[in-house]
Amino acid sequence: MNKKDVIGLASMPLQSPTYPRGPYKFFNRQYMVIRYKTDADAIRAHLPEPLEPVGDTVSVQWLDLPDGEGFGAYSAAAQIIPCTFKGEQCNFVSQMYVDNSPPLAGGREIWGYPMKYGKAVLKVEGDTLKGSLTYASQQVATGTMVYKHDAFRKDYSAEQELLGRTQVTLKLIPDIDGKPAIAQLVGINFTDVVIKGAWTGAARLELVPAVNCPLADLPVKHVVGGLQMVTDMTLPYGRVLHDYLAK
Amino acid sequence: MGPYRFINREFMIVTYETDKDLLRQVVPEPLEPNPDGHVLYEWIRMPDSSGFGDYTESGVVIPCFYKGEPVNFTAQMYLDDEPPISAGREIWGFPKKYALPKLEVCSDTLTGTLSYAGQMVAMGTMAYKHQEAPGGVEAQAKGMTRTSCNLKIIPDVDGTPKICQLVAYNLTDITVKGVWLSPARLHLIPHVNAPAADLPIKRIVGGKHFISDLTLPHGRVLFDYLKDA
Numbered sequence: 001m002n003k004k005d006v007i008g009l010a011s012m013p014l015q016s017p018t019y020p021r022g023p024y025k026f027f028n029r030q031y032m033v034i035r036y037k038t039d040a041d042a043i044r045a046h047l048p049e050p051l052e053p054v055g056d057t058v059s060v061q062w063l064d065l066p067d068g069e070g071f072g073a074y075s076a077a078a079q080i081i082p083c084t085f086k087g088e089q090c091n092f093v094s095q096m097y098v099d100n101s102p103p104l105a106g107g108r109e110i111w112g113y114p115m116k117y118g119k120a121v122l123k124v125e126g127d128t129l130k131g132s133l134t135y136a137s138q139q140v141a142t143g144t145m146v147y148k149h150d151a152f153r154k155d156y157s158a159e160q161e162l163l164g165r166t167q168v169t170l171k172l173i174p175d176i177d178g179k180p181a182i183a184q185l186v187g188i189n190f191t192d193v194v195i196k197g198a199w200t201g202a203a204r205l206e207l208v209p210a211v212n213c214p215l216a217d218l219p220v221k222h223v224v225g226g227l228q229m230v231t232d233m234t235l236p237y238g239r240v241l242h243d244y245l246a247k
Numbered sequence: 248m249g250p251y252r253f254i255n256r257e258f259m260i261v262t263y264e265t266d267k268d269l270l271r272q273v274v275p276e277p278l279e280p281n282p283d284g285h286v287l288y289e290w291i292r293m294p295d296s297s298g299f300g301d302y303t304e305s306g307v308v309i310p311c312f313y314k315g316e317p318v319n320f321t322a323q324m325y326l327d328d329e330p331p332i333s334a335g336r337e338i339w340g341f342p343k344k345y346a347l348p349k350l351e352v353c354s355d356t357l358t359g360t361l362s363y364a365g366q367m368v369a370m371g372t373m374a375y376k377h378q379e380a381p382g383g384v385e386a387q388a389k390g391m392t393r394t395s396c397n398l399k400i401i402p403d404v405d406g407t408p409k410i411c412q413l414v415a416y417n418l419t420d421i422t423v424k425g426v427w428l429s430p431a432r433l434h435l436i437p438h439v440n441a442p443a444a445d446l447p448i449k450r451i452v453g454g455k456h457f458i459s460d461l462t463l464p465h466g467r468v469l470f471d472y473l474k475d476a
Contacts, residue, residue, distance in 0.1 A: 003476035013342025101345035117329030
């Protein structure tokens with residue numbers, strides 16, 4: 001392959017790039033978000049400066065992604081810390097687990113999503129919307145939520161605001177000599193967000209301590225509630241908010 | 248942080264001859280593919296890897312030349328453990344994807360398989376320890392110091408290329424515990440996302456089986472496509 005074509009490759013490997021070029025459109029992207037109160041000092045310890053924490057409420061969320069362009073069908077779980085960047089309300093993605101290699105590699109390499117391989121499942125079982133997360137053969141998180149108890153709501157403005165917030169990730173890529181090549185805070189804004197349905201209701205959350213999947217390091221003091229959403233949306237490229245290596 | 252130490256790392260390598268024009272297409276310039284059209288299809292068991300744990304790998308390595316120096320270019324790599332996938336891609340540019348390789352002794356046969364997205368895409372078999380390789384463990388350890396190289400590609404957050412380099416590394420502190428040559432066969436099944444069969448098998452050259460301890464250190468940039476191309 002000639003040098004010009006090498007520069008045009010979307011990703012490794014040359015013979016079958018792991019992910020194509022973006023943006024990436026998702027259809028029927030379903031969320032279960034469980035918000036809970038935790039320890040404010042632990043939040044501060046998990047949030048990189050110059051981000052500033054907001055309150056003592058964070059969330060663990062499950063995502064079912066049955067139709068992600070370029071990526072296929074997969075599931076994810078994430079921990080989200082609400083914060084501000086220069087006064088703007090943002091959501092910092094502190095941990096994320098997925099069960100599919102292209103979004104895992106693309107997520108880390110393009111945007112710096114802190115993805116590791118974990119098996120998340122989001123499904124309806126009887127009367128319960130249930131999320132589970134298994135990492136290295138151990139179940140480390142279980143979330144349950146009542147199923148569509150507020151079934152007739154039509155105003156999704158709160159959900160639109162939530163999904164419209166800037167997502168922030170910490171992108172870290174080493175150089176071949178082991179030194180940092182990229183150390184940035186990245187901002188991402190989903191586009192073309194369509195909320196097909198959203199439901200709030202009672203929820204419970206259990207987090208099990210595990211060293212390589214440490215969701216429980218932000219312990220559950222009190223569950224605030226659950227939010228289920230079904231959406232279509234587009235994940236575009238992002239922008240650099242803060243470059244830790246810039247002089 | 249590296250370097251990374253591997254204990255009892257076991258390799259099965261089936262060398263075969265493929266189409267030379269196809270080989271040229273999948274080797275990035277300025278590397279030159281070997282003139283014999285040889286390809287190494289590998290399985291590697293790694294039961295004890297510092298930082299990474301216990302996992303198995305399988306993939307395609309193409310002997311090449313860089314400015315006249317023989318190097319091994321890693322063209323495809325599949326493994327079943329996420330930290331070495333991420334670290335492999337992000338530090339050294341190993342072209343790693345998640346899949347389920349296996350390397351095991353089944354009765355009289357050393358057997359390697361690779362399953363990608365639920366489908367078998369490669370199956371290699373080798374007779375078990377028929378003869379020690381000429382030169383024994385010392386010659387094998389020396390051979391393993393050969394430079395390996397990868398095409399490291401990392402996009403910027405705006406989608407433009409951020410890192411696009413040919414990078415190189417050399418294994419260190421190599422102890423070979425045994426090395427054997429035996430007859431081998433290889434079967435590759437076409438699959439779009441694990442396209443080992445895109446380099447078709449014209450002739451099997453032979454099989455090599457060896458067990459070693461070694462250290463994978465950081466590396467160096469051989470060629471920077473964004474600066475030098």
